[in-house]
Amino acid sequence: MSEHSHDIHTEGDHEGMSKKKIWNVFFVLLGITVIEFIIALYMVPHGIIGYHMANPIYIVLTLAKAFFIVAYFMHLKFEKVAMVYTIIVPILFIIGLILVLTNESHHWVDLR
DSSP: OOTTOOOOOOTTTOOOOOHHHHHHHHHHHHHHHHHHHHIIIIITTTTSSOHHHHHHHHHHHHHHHHHHIIIIISOGGGOHHHHHHHHHHHHHHHHHHHHHHHHHHHHHHHHO
């Protein structure tokens, strides 16, 4: 073995989180939060956007923030299988819960 034997990673294999990348993600999260505050504190009270439109926008923006947090700060962006399991498994449990609750609600309606 030579003196320089070490693990060789290609650049796309596992990129580390540099300070620049951390600040970029921070400013993306800050921007999304500012947009949420503008909608909540200015646009909705002044009637520019109604509640029926604001709620789906909040959900989408919150999911975007959750993606950035999970992908970069929990380092799952660099682990594709873990990222898939982190997203797919809870979705399957939520779908199962919805099906069980729907079935249970029909039971209670039929008792009336």
